Amino acid sequence: MDNDRETLIEIEGLYQIFGPSAKDVLPKVKAGASKEDILAETGHTIGLQDINLNVKRGEIFVIMGLSGSGKSTLIRHFNRLIDPTAGKIKVDGENIMELSAKELITFRRHKMAMVFQHFGLMPHRCVLDNVGYGLLIKGEKRAEWAPKAVSWLDTVGLAGYEDQYPSQLSGGQQQRVGLARALCTDAEILLMDEAFSALDPLIRSEMQEQLMELQENLHKTIIFITHDLDEALRLGDRIAVLKDGKLVQVGTPVDIVLNPADDYVRAFAKDVNRSRALSVHTILTPNTDKVEGDTAGEVRNDFPQGEDYTFVFNKEGYQGVLTKQQLDQLEDEAPLKDVLHHVESISQTSLLQAVIPVCCLNTHFDLPVINKKGELKGRLEPQKLASVLTP
Amino acid sequence: MIDSSWLTEFPDMSRRDLLAIRQTLDGAYRTFSRTYGDSIENFFDPLLHFLVWFENLLIQTPWWIVLIAIIGLVYAATRSWKLCAGVLASFLVIGYFGMWEDTMRTLSIITVCTILSICIGIPIGILMAGSDRARSIITPLLDIMQTMPAFVYLIPVVMLLGIGRIPGVIAVVIYAIPPVIRLTNLGIRLVNQETLEAAKAYGATPTQRLFGVQIPLAMPTIMAGINQTIMMALAMVVVASMIGVKGLGQPVLKSITNQYFTLGLLNGLAIVALAIIFDRVSQSYAKRAQKHLGGTDNG
Numbered sequence: 001m002d003n004d005r006e007t008l009i010e011i012e013g014l015y016q017i018f019g020p021s022a023k024d025v026l027p028k029v030k031a032g033a034s035k036e037d038i039l040a041e042t043g044h045t046i047g048l049q050d051i052n053l054n055v056k057r058g059e060i061f062v063i064m065g066l067s068g069s070g071k072s073t074l075i076r077h078f079n080r081l082i083d084p085t086a087g088k089i090k091v092d093g094e095n096i097m098e099l100s101a102k103e104l105i106t107f108r109r110h111k112m113a114m115v116f117q118h119f120g121l122m123p124h125r126c127v128l129d130n131v132g133y134g135l136l137i138k139g140e141k142r143a144e145w146a147p148k149a150v151s152w153l154d155t156v157g158l159a160g161y162e163d164q165y166p167s168q169l170s171g172g173q174q175q176r177v178g179l180a181r182a183l184c185t186d187a188e189i190l191l192m193d194e195a196f197s198a199l200d201p202l203i204r205s206e207m208q209e210q211l212m213e214l215q216e217n218l219h220k221t222i223i224f225i226t227h228d229l230d231e232a233l234r235l236g237d238r239i240a241v242l243k244d245g246k247l248v249q250v251g252t253p254v255d256i257v258l259n260p261a262d263d264y265v266r267a268f269a270k271d272v273n274r275s276r277a278l279s280v281h282t283i284l285t286p287n288t289d290k291v292e293g294d295t296a297g298e299v300r301n302d303f304p305q306g307e308d309y310t311f312v313f314n315k316e317g318y319q320g321v322l323t324k325q326q327l328d329q330l331e332d333e334a335p336l337k338d339v340l341h342h343v344e345s346i347s348q349t350s351l352l353q354a355v356i357p358v359c360c361l362n363t364h365f366d367l368p369v370i371n372k373k374g375e376l377k378g379r380l381e382p383q384k385l386a387s388v389l390t391p
Numbered sequence: 392m393i394d395s396s397w398l399t400e401f402p403d404m405s406r407r408d409l410l411a412i413r414q415t416l417d418g419a420y421r422t423f424s425r426t427y428g429d430s431i432e433n434f435f436d437p438l439l440h441f442l443v444w445f446e447n448l449l450i451q452t453p454w455w456i457v458l459i460a461i462i463g464l465v466y467a468a469t470r471s472w473k474l475c476a477g478v479l480a481s482f483l484v485i486g487y488f489g490m491w492e493d494t495m496r497t498l499s500i501i502t503v504c505t506i507l508s509i510c511i512g513i514p515i516g517i518l519m520a521g522s523d524r525a526r527s528i529i530t531p532l533l534d535i536m537q538t539m540p541a542f543v544y545l546i547p548v549v550m551l552l553g554i555g556r557i558p559g560v561i562a563v564v565i566y567a568i569p570p571v572i573r574l575t576n577l578g579i580r581l582v583n584q585e586t587l588e589a590a591k592a593y594g595a596t597p598t599q600r601l602f603g604v605q606i607p608l609a610m611p612t613i614m615a616g617i618n619q620t621i622m623m624a625l626a627m628v629v630v631a632s633m634i635g636v637k638g639l640g641q642p643v644l645k646s647i648t649n650q651y652f653t654l655g656l657l658n659g660l661a662i663v664a665l666a667i668i669f670d671r672v673s674q675s676y677a678k679r680a681q682k683h684l685g686g687t688d689n690g
Contacts, residue, residue: 079592109594120589123684124607134593137603165683185593 005056008221009078009189014051014087016073016245019044022085035244047073048245051087060215060222062232065242071225072117074242075193078223079112080104091189109138113182117194119174121166127153127177128162134185145184152180156210172203179207183214190222197226208234212279212349216371229268233257233277234351241265253282254388274389275353280346283388284369284378291322297332309365312336317374318345321365345370348377352385359385424551435557442503442556449495457495458482465668468676478672481664490639490661497628497638497665504560504624508568509617516575516613517601526576533569541566541630549634559636567624574616578609611684614677621669625662639665 017025017038025044035046048070055061065071076082077089080096089096091111099107113134114120121130128149129136135145153159156176166174175195182190196204208231215222226232232239233253240250241264249261257274260266290311291299299322304310309323320340330339345368346355358367359382366379449457458479465478485494519526541562548558582605590604606613632640639658646655 076588081588081591105594105596107594108592112592114589114592116585116589118585120583120585122586122589122604122608124610124681133590137590137593137595137599167683181593191592 007054008057009055010090011051011053012088015049015085016047017044017085018047026086046245051247053240057221058219059237060224060235062224062236062239063242064226064232064239066227069242070245071242072193075191075225078191079108111187112189112191113185113187114191115178115182115195117198119178121174123166127164130177131180131184133181149184152184156180172199190220192224194225229272230277234279253278276351278352280350280369280380281348283384284380286378288376290376296330296334311368428551432552439557446496446499449499450492454491465672468672478668485661488657493639494661501624504563505621507564508571508620512568512571513575516572519576520579536565537569545634554635558634559631563624563627563631566627567620570619571616574612578612579605582608611681618673622666625666
């Protein structure tokens with residue numbers, strides 16, 4: 001979406017081959033031998049081949065693939081839980097393959113946090129100790145991290161559960177603890193390995209919602225692994241599709257749905273209910289022109305050049321749509337209230353299906369997209385909505 | 392004639408050669424024990440002093456103080472009055488039948504052997520869990536320790552240290568230590584990989600992973616190993632009494648040679664009572680300490 005963001009993580013020429021003499025097999029793989037041939041000839045399994053990707057600061061980067069595609073292997077390379085057979089992994093310009101064991105530990109403590117599919121909580125520690133685990137092992141005193149852990153627990157909606165043990169919580173609650181543990185370390189990068197896959201559908205969409213709300217304030221860089229395209233489309237700023245250890249396509253959700261790179265991605269995209277999978281922020285136009293004020297005089301000078309209409313805000317937030325024509329007919333003191341067109345605003349986290357009725361009710365204007373705080377984030381063009389929804 | 396005899400009889404080595412081998416080995420060991428016997432005995436001296444001190448402590452303290460202390464320990468470990476009552480009743484019956492002193496002797500040697508086994512066994516188990524090579528070396532040794540008849544390794548120990556408490560302790564430890572080693576190794580290897588990965592991902596050092604995750608999560612299995620070790624140590628009491636370890640084993644030995652059925656039965660039952668007490672107390676302590684370790688994925 002925003003191409004101007006700087007690159008935070010860079011992966012170059014990454015290969016992962018499983019077997020006793022992986023390095024010897026590497027040249028054959030590089031020469032293009034197929035997965036089956038390599039397995040038959042050498043008994044080695046190719047996990048990942050020739051992965052090149054960039055993750056930008058502050059984006060949610062989704063890696064999608066079916067089981068066996070290598071996605072969980074790939075995410076474990078970001079913090080070197082698995083070492084690649086060949087390739088470079090750069091985080092913030094630093095090649096983490098060159099880190100010593102000690103530097104690697106420091107790197108993991110400060111740069112990245114991880115959320116696991118089956119939560120990976122410590123059953124012998126209470127919820128509070130689990131949330132503070134990342135800080136505890138850094139050697140921080142309990143008195144320092146405990147308030148922080150409590151406030152993160154509160155943020156994920158588990159206030160009051162501090163003294164419970166993981167086995168006393170439901171799956172959804174356990175994953176909230178996992179999320180709070182990851183956020184509590186203040187790491188810039190969040191690795192989420194099928195974080196919501198083990199949860200039932202209702203809890204899953206609740207967690208997705210929560211993650212997007214959190215992300216709006218936190219602006220973390222999130223690498224999210226999933227096998228579910230609906231989830232990928234809903235969360236991702238960009239999506240990488242992985243098949244048999246190879247990257248098939250990297251693009252925005254709209255790209256994946258509208259311009260699938262090959263039959264594999266097409267087959268995936270075909271079954272997607274686009275109106276339920278894509279959220280408003282994936283197709284919004286990031287144009288935040290608006291005017292603020294209650295009378296014509298206050299807004300006259302701010303009216304965007306060359307536009308026929310604009311969105312009007314006052315201290316209470318979004319008020320409606322004002323056309324250039326109407327503004328020109330008004331005196332400076334005239335209140336805007338009476339002439340505004342009442343066009344409903346939409347939330348950037350809403351699914352497209354929720355905004356279809358709003359779009360049907362007005363055909364003249366783009367819809368203003370606002371966030372939870374009532375700030376304008378952009379606009380939704382009805383034509384774009386229509387083109388995205390047309391298979 | 393001579394050439395075809397190998398078909399009917401196994402072509403074994405000549406008796407003279409075998410004798411030579413035995414004499415050489417026995418001689419070498421005898422020289423070894425004469426040269427180093429004293430220094431090895433000195434090495435074990437602190438242990439012997441501790442053993443004697445602990446035994447005297449249990450025997451010379453008035454019986455009711457010892458009993459109160461034992462019940463106190465049982466309650467602290469299990470928080471169960473029912474179990475305490477059972478332990479109290481067992482010890483009262485044992486004392487009433489005149490086996491108090493022998494029971495205290497056995498109790499002291501079992502306690503020392505168990506502590507020794509744990510102190511040596513758990514680090515070895517950790518080492519085994521951490522390295523496949525260590526495991527491939529240690530596993531056959533454990534097999535030998537468990538299957539070799541105890542009398543066989545009693546011979547060199549007795550030759551080296553004479554009869555008494557120390558050889559007894561060594562024999563018991565050799566026999567009883569394998570379960571705690573095996574189950575420590577198993578427990579650590581079975582720790583949930585994702586939990587371990589989580590610790591790693593958040594930057595835990597190997598030491599933090601070992602003491603913060605692996606050992607706590609392996610604890611139920613390790614406790615099962617300790618429990619087995621205690622049981623096996625008790626089973627060795629009679630054998631150990633053959634090399635001069637005093638306690639409940641000696642009356643049993645006496646009743647075997649003299650065919651005193653009742654004496655044997657009573658002392659045997661006392662050993663069984665001790666075993667059950669150790670078993671129930673350690674298990675219920677383990678259960679209480681690990682009540683949160685149950686499945687974490689009940690969502």
